Amino acid sequence: MILEVQNVSKNFGGLQALLNISFSLPEHQILGLIGPNGAGKTTLFNVINGVFPPSRGTILFRDEDITGLKPYDIARKGMARTHQIVKPLNELTVRENVMVGACFGHKALGLHQARLVADEVLEFLGLNNRADQIAASLNIAQKKRLEMARALASQPYLLLLDEVLAGLNPSEIAAMVETILQIRQQGVTIIMIEHVMHAVMNVSDRIIVLDYGQQIAEGTPEEIAHNPKVIEAYLGDPKLAQRLQEGNGYGDTRGE
Amino acid sequence: MNAWRTPGIWVALLVILAIGLMPIVLKSDATREVVFTVLLSVALASSLNIILGYTGYVSFGHIVFFGLGGYVGLYALNVVGLPLWMAISAGGLAAGLLAFLLGKAILRLRGAYFALATIGINEAMRAFVINFPAFGGAIGISLNFRIYREYGGATSALWLTYYLMVAFTLLAVALSYAIKTSKFGLGLIAIRENEDAAEVMGVVTPNAKTWAYVLSAIIPGMVGVLFYFKNGNIEPGDAFRLHFSIELLVMVMLGGFGTVVGPILGAAGYQRLRGILLTTPVLKDIQLVVAGVLLLLIILFIPSGAVGWLRHRFPKLRQVLP
Amino acid sequence: MENLSFLIDGLLLGFVYGVAAMGLTLIWGVMNVINLAHGPIIALGSFGVYLLFSRLGMNPYLALIFTGAAGLLLGIVIYWIAINRVIEAPHLSSLLATFSVNMVIIGLGTAAFSTTPRNIDYSLGSLTFNTITIPISRIIAAVASIIFTAVLYLFLYRTTLGKYVRAVANNRAAAELMGIPSRRILALSFGLGSTLAALAGGLIATIFPFTILSGGVYELKSFVIGVLGGLGNPLGALIGGLALGLLEGIIPAFLPVTWVPVLEFALFVLILLFRPTGLFGVKK
Structure with missing residues (x-):
């Protein structure tokens, strides 16, 4: 087990x-984390990567207790994440942004090595022609990819992706899904928070559903799509519920 | 390291060296005094820039390190009887130590709260020194004249401090550049741009900030010893003058926050401007007004300073202008 | 008994400190700007009362009202010239913008008034109880401070404009969505903060001699008080002012008077570190 979350509560x-x-x-x-808005998905990420200590419970990462450690400690142990609300280092170039991930994350590379890794990752994510621009000048889709690039550059064992598909158009979504699958193929474990149902249903090996801070279901995408509790939780959002029932990969592809 | 192959930094260092040699070539005491003030400002502004410009923490009372260094230095020279080089080291050490102890505590504060805390520390230090008999209380410490004799009399002691000032200025700029182009510096700039993101990417922010603070305090502590050795006496009102602290901030802003060359240009430009204002009869009485208006115009219209503006205007310069 | 006298003196003066700090903390609370021109505005308040009294022969307490009004105007002008453009910028910009205003006022003030101390030659005598003597000017200053605080609160909580100020302080973006002209409210708030500074300065002029530079001391005290009472909390500032006044009255009984600022600033830093929301309640 790469990650074990045990009875974690946060208030x-x-x-x-x-x-x-x-x-x-x-x-x-690849673990999908879904649930209505405000269900606590991002909070769970924040607790896992140390932004907030949990109020109760234990978190094991690669068989080591990381409960209550700071985000930088956890990052150095090989966990990386992206943010739903992007946090680019505006005045730095795109390459320098990615180098920060490579220099201070899991592998803690020197500047020279970090630059090589950064260029590799930028190439992989299709940002190589933007490398010398300052991060502030990117558009939102590029900033999302920059978040991923920074996280990947640290060469993590576990990658937490917080709504990397939101706000992208269908072809961008398809490309990003492809990228995520490639990352997994390189041996990285992934937890992704996602609202774009067909994508998360397609990509995930298993899915956890949160509602009002509680874990209401866990299972394969197949099981989740037909779980009455889940459908009930989404009834507040009938369109989403419908998409869920349509299951794997049909219907509207837009997230919100 | 290939960062040192950039011509920009060598040009900057050579220009400083050339200016530093000017009074020696001219054998002029007046020029020496002017250049000393400019170099002092360059060294202090460049040091301040490490915590202010790279890390993004507004150290408003940064002069506390300069003042403390001066006090420790004069105490070491006068009372303990240490030689100058040891006094200078003691001044730098004291400033660094203070920054280290403070850093762990006050660098948790963000934004204006940090700025306020640094003001409070400077004022507390001033008030404390007034009550500290070892440092001469409200009167301060006057250097025993006989100490100059050990350095060949007052005149040659003045020249000695001048040479050392040139060296420390070069050191301050080189240090600033070394930090900016290092992995450590990249972490600092990440903190400036978004501290939360930096943490998540693995920058150990409490340590990085504390070391940035320490590194920005050591040289002010050392040149504090030089300045007050040259001055011959030190008193609390002078040593911890908040106004001087703010002037340093202005210099960094003027030249360009977070750049290596900015504080050099800003410090030289500011002192030059001050010189003009003080020697022009019409402006003399209202020099503070003119300086205030200019500062306001810069903040309102060129907030990234001269170098920042140039780099923004001509992105190619980013490669050559550190 | 001398100690008790000091204590009462300190306490009464504390009210005036409170008014000065209220101005600082109001501006911080509404727009997150630390006003480094606060001291010079306090000094201008002293000069306002002084000039009206010595040139026009106006009663100093009547002069206070005109000075306060002038402070409002001055604050609004300062806001539009120096602050409005940097209101969204990082803290360093607004700090230096207000500091440049500080330089301009001090520069003009020094040119106009020199730095020779002035004082208002208007004595109301003092009250004596047994061995305790209290100057009447201090009692009036304390009462006036309470009245100013009351008026400020009536304004903030009983008028529409005051409600706007609170709304903008609470959430500028939301207030704008509700149609509140936030920039004008910010200007008004800066004006109000300056009014309080000018009023405090005017009261100080009735108690102590002053120069254009003497506002600096009260500005630093305002920082301490503002933090003591919780930055952004006007009533906290008044209580903080009293606490500081009391401290200044009590400490000399135990330690030389020169230790007062050491303890004040040490306290200031400690509160920033451990109770950044102030000692008295939490707001914001």
Whole structure:
């Protein structure tokens, strides 16, 4: 198991953001994390990568207890993530942004090595012709890819992807899905938060559904799509519920 | 390291060296005094830029390191009787140590809260020194004249401090450049641009910030010793003058926040401007007003400073202008 | 008994500190700007009252009202010239923008008034209880400070404009969506902050001699008080002012008077570190 989340809860003051979340993730899998808006998905990411310590529970990463460690400690152990709301280092060039990931993440490369890795990753994500631009000048789709590039450049064992498909058009989504599959093929384990149902259904080996901070279902995409609890949770959003039932890869491809 | 193959940094260092040699060639005491002030400003502004420009933390009371260095240095010379080089080291060490101890605590504060805390520390230090008999309380420390004799009398002691000032200025600029082009510097700039993102990417932010603070404090501590050795006495009101601290911020802003060359140009430009204002009869009385208006215009219309503006305007310059 | 006298003196003065700090903290609370021109505006307030009194023979307390109005105007002008453009910029920009205003005011003030100390020669005598003597000017200053605070709160909580100010302080973007002209409200708030500074300066002029530079001391005290009471919390500032006044009254009983600023600034840094929302309640 690369990651084991055991009975993790998180509350902010009176607000219960996560309650008793438990799952374990074998290596080389892709785990989808879905749920309505405000279900606590990003909070779960934040707890896993150390942005917030959990209020209760334990998190094991590669059989090591990382509960309560800081994000930089966890990053150096080989976990990387992207942000739903992109956080580019605006005044640095695209290459330098990626070099930060390579220099300070898991492999902790020197500047020279980092530059080589950065160029490789930029090539892989199709950003190589932007390498010398400053990050602020990228459009949103490019900034999302930049987030991924920075995360990948650290050569992590585990990659947390927070809505990397949101806001992309169908062809961009297809390209990004392809990229995600390639990353997995390189031996990286992935957890992805996603609203674009057909994509997450297609790509994931297993899926966890959160609702109001609770884990209401876990299983293969097939099982999830027909789980009555899940459909109920999504009923607030009938379109999404419908997409879910249509299952693997049909219907509208746009996320929100 | 290939960063040192960039011509820009060598041009900057050579220009400083050339300016530094000017009074020696001219054998002019007046020129020496002017250049000393400019070099002092360059060294201080370049050091401040490490925490301010690279890391993005507004150290408003940075002068505390300069003042503390001066006090420790004069104490070491006068009371302990150490030679100058050891006094200078002690000044740098004291400043670095203070920054290290403070850093762990106050660098947790972000934005204006950090700026306020640094003001508070400077004021607390000033008030403390006034009550500290070993440092001469409100009167301060006057250097025993006989100490100059060990350096060949007052005149040659003045020249000695001048040579050392040139050396420290070159050192400050070289250090600033070395940091900027290092992996450590990349981490600092990542913190400046987005501290949360930097953390998630693995930058150990508390340590990086503390070391940036320490590195930006050491040279001010050392040149503090030089300045007050040359000056012959030090008193609390002078040593911890917040106004001077803010002037340093202005110099960094003027030249270009976060660039290596910016603080050099900013410091030289600011001192030159001050010189003109103080020696022009019409402007003398209102020099502060003119300086204030100019500062405001720069902040409102060229917030990235001269070098920042140039780099923005001509992106090619990013390669040559560090 | 001398100690008690000090204590009361300090406490009464604390009200005036509170008014000065309220101006600083109001501006911070509404627009997240630390106003480094606060000190010079305080000094201008002193000169306003002084000039009206010595040139026109106006009663100093009447002069205070005109000075406050002038402070409002000055603050609004400063906002539009120096602050409006940097309101969204990083903190360094607004800090240096207000500092440049500081330089301009000090420069003009020094040219116009020199730095010879002035004082308002208008004595109301003092009250004596047993061995304790309290100058009446201090009592009036304290009462006036309470009135200013009350008026500020009536304005903030009982008028539409005040509600706008609070809305903008709370969430500028949301306030704009509701149709509140946020920039004008920011200008007004900067004006109000300056009014409070000018009023404090005017009151100080009735108690102590002053120069154009003496505002700096009160500006630093305002920082300490603002942090003590929680930056952005006007009532906290008044209480903080009292606390500081009390400290200044008490400490000399135990330590030489020169230790007062050491303890004040040490306290300031400690509160920033451990209770950045201030000692009295939490706002924002």
